[in-house]
Amino acid sequence: MRIAVVGVQGDVEEHIIATKKAMDAEGLKGEVIPVRKQGVVPDSDGIIIPGGESTTISRLIFREGIAEEILALANNDVPVMGTCAGLITLAKHGDEEVKKTGQKLLRLMDVQVKRNAFGRQRESFEVPLEVKNIGIYPAVFIRAPAIVGVGKEVEVLATFEDFVVGARQDNIISFAFHPELTDDLRIHRYFLAMCKTASRQ
Amino acid sequence: MIVELEKLRHGTELLKRGFAKMQKGGVIMDVTTPEQAQIAEDAGAVAVMALHRVPADIRAVGGVARMADPKIIQAIMDAVTIPVMAKVRIGHFAEAQILEALGVDMIDESEVLTPADEMFHIDKRQFKVPFVCGARNLGEALRRIDEGAAMIRTKGEAGTGNVAEAVRHMRLIMGAIRELKGKSEEELKAYARKIEAPYELVVETADLQRLPVVNFAAGGIATPADASLMMQLGADGVFVGSGIFKSENPERMANAIVEAVNYHDDPYTLAEISKGLGEPMKGIDIRELSEEEKLQTRGI
Numbered sequence: 001m002r003i004a005v006v007g008v009q010g011d012v013e014e015h016i017i018a019t020k021k022a023m024d025a026e027g028l029k030g031e032v033i034p035v036r037k038q039g040v041v042p043d044s045d046g047i048i049i050p051g052g053e054s055t056t057i058s059r060l061i062f063r064e065g066i067a068e069e070i071l072a073l074a075n076n077d078v079p080v081m082g083t084c085a086g087l088i089t090l091a092k093h094g095d096e097e098v099k100k101t102g103q104k105l106l107r108l109m110d111v112q113v114k115r116n117a118f119g120r121q122r123e124s125f126e127v128p129l130e131v132k133n134i135g136i137y138p139a140v141f142i143r144a145p146a147i148v149g150v151g152k153e154v155e156v157l158a159t160f161e162d163f164v165v166g167a168r169q170d171n172i173i174s175f176a177f178h179p180e181l182t183d184d185l186r187i188h189r190y191f192l193a194m195c196k197t198a199s200r201q
Numbered sequence: 202m203i204v205e206l207e208k209l210r211h212g213t214e215l216l217k218r219g220f221a222k223m224q225k226g227g228v229i230m231d232v233t234t235p236e237q238a239q240i241a242e243d244a245g246a247v248a249v250m251a252l253h254r255v256p257a258d259i260r261a262v263g264g265v266a267r268m269a270d271p272k273i274i275q276a277i278m279d280a281v282t283i284p285v286m287a288k289v290r291i292g293h294f295a296e297a298q299i300l301e302a303l304g305v306d307m308i309d310e311s312e313v314l315t316p317a318d319e320m321f322h323i324d325k326r327q328f329k330v331p332f333v334c335g336a337r338n339l340g341e342a343l344r345r346i347d348e349g350a351a352m353i354r355t356k357g358e359a360g361t362g363n364v365a366e367a368v369r370h371m372r373l374i375m376g377a378i379r380e381l382k383g384k385s386e387e388e389l390k391a392y393a394r395k396i397e398a399p400y401e402l403v404v405e406t407a408d409l410q411r412l413p414v415v416n417f418a419a420g421g422i423a424t425p426a427d428a429s430l431m432m433q434l435g436a437d438g439v440f441v442g443s444g445i446f447k448s449e450n451p452e453r454m455a456n457a458i459v460e461a462v463n464y465h466d467d468p469y470t471l472a473e474i475s476k477g478l479g480e481p482m483k484g485i486d487i488r489e490l491s492e493e494e495k496l497q498t499r500g501i
Contacts, residue, residue, distance in 0.1 A: 007226070008226065008463050009225070009226040009227050009247060009463070010222075010223055010225060010226060010227075011219075011222040011223055011225060012225070012226065013225070014222060036463055036464070037464075037467075051222075051223050052223050052224075052225070052226070052227070052247070053223065053224070053227060053247040053248070053283055053284075055242060055245065055282065055283060056227055056245045056246070056247050056283075056459070059245040059459075060245065060459075060460075060463055063460075064463075084223070085223070097282040100282065101242060101243075101282055102243075115282060116282065119304075120284075120304045120305075120306055121216075121220050121284065121306035121307065121330060121331065122211070122212075122301065122304055122306075122329050122330055123211065124211065124212075124216045124219075124220065125209055125210060125211050125216070126208075126209070126210045126213055126215060126216060127205065127206070127208060127209040127210070128205040128208050129205075136205070140215060140216065140219055142216060142219050142220050142223060143220070143223075143284065143306070178219060181215060181219045181222070
């Protein structure tokens with residue numbers, strides 16, 4: 001199994017470490033590699049888009065041609081997980097901030113996102129949160145975005161206040177918080193299970 | 202859905218260090234106006250440092266350099282969606298309280314401004330907002346982390362456009378970390394005493410074989426090649442101070458440095474990125490600076 005972590009900017013290393021540990025825990029053999037240029041994504045069984053600055057990540061993946069490769073695989077049912085900035089990048093619709101910065105989205109998940117939904121860094125927070133199929137999870141929100149509207153095909157996995165903060169649409173899964181910053185591997189294991197099922201078909 | 206609201210926490214070490222981790226692989230640019238901040242955001246900067254003057258001008262003007270006017274910082278915060286950082290004088294916790302009240306995303310306790318306290322740095326654990334601090338060597342870096350810094354940057358010699366000091370500081374830090382490998386407990390204890398750093402942080406650094414927080418390069422970075430050099434020496438990302446808005450074509454330089462960080466290990470692409478950028482900032486030879494003119498020896 002090969003998992004590609006989009007590595008142009010953000011907490012790439014944390015996702016790589018968490019995914020490797022989750023592979024061991026699931027008894028899976030494989031590699032986890034960062035992607036900073038074209039040509040790496042196409043042979044992957046799963047793709048992770050990490051946390052970071054979504055404006056920067058979006059500019060670089062479109063500029064370097066990585067975006068097209070992700071779209072091709074995602075449309076071929078390969079699982080994709082986005083956390084925080086990754087959630088924004090995967091969304092179909094952005095808010096005023098997304099429009100203002102001219103940020104391009106992958107439009108893979110039929111959701112409307114709001115950037116910096118909870119405020120600035122001062123307002124960043126940790127909270128134990130119920131996540132569907134996972135249980136109570138230590139969620140770490142850092143200048144986090146949120147989902148403010150979901151399409152019919154989207155399954156809500158977690159909510160906080162009036163916002164959706166975890167969602168799945170077929171092979172696409174995204175969270176507004178950072179599972180890669182905790183030692184709790186359940187979300188990465190869940191994603192790897194999706195990848196395993198998809199690669200068998 | 203279950204939410205354990207009584208367990209909701211702000212300003213934890215995880216949130217502060219986590220914020221810094223989100224900046225990895227990125228470029229943080231010094232800006233003095235909302236227009237410059239927008240240029241930085243459009244180029245793909247991960248954050249901006251809101252300043253009254255860039256370090257090169259602080260040097261030129263002289264006198265006491267202080268926290269920027271909150272009106273300028275606010276205007277920059279309103280202009281961009283990426284995080285906004287700002288500088289306070291070393292030890293000036295009141296300036297830091299003001300920046301926290303303003304909602305700045307990270308505070309740089311910076312030697313570029315005139316130090317306010319000759320004895321103490323700010324007790325950064327008292328704040329919900331994360332701090333970045335400069336360091337020239339491992340001892341300084343670990344002392345700052347012990348005080349609560351969530352991010353370290355090399356001091357370099359700001360406002361010179363000369364990368365030599367940033368290189369020296371990064372090599373000293375990375376070299377010292379490599380030297381920790383294989384040391385026994387008593388050797389680590391002796392080493393901790395020697396560099397005047399807490400033993401626990403020395404052990405953690407030895408185990409991780411890196412600093413326990415994100416480590417950026419700063420001070421004198423002026424070209425894509427400079428950015429690539431610092432990344433190859435082990436930086437997690439770069440601060441560019443005067444290097445962008447003191448260059449001939451700031452938009453192109455800003456774009457080029459963002460791309461150079463992503464392609465830091467690909468000289469063919471770096472060659473393309475580096476073409477026709479116009480004059481970089483002029484710069485100063487550090488050997489021409491007197492000891493009093495050096496910023497890096499402040500707050501050690």
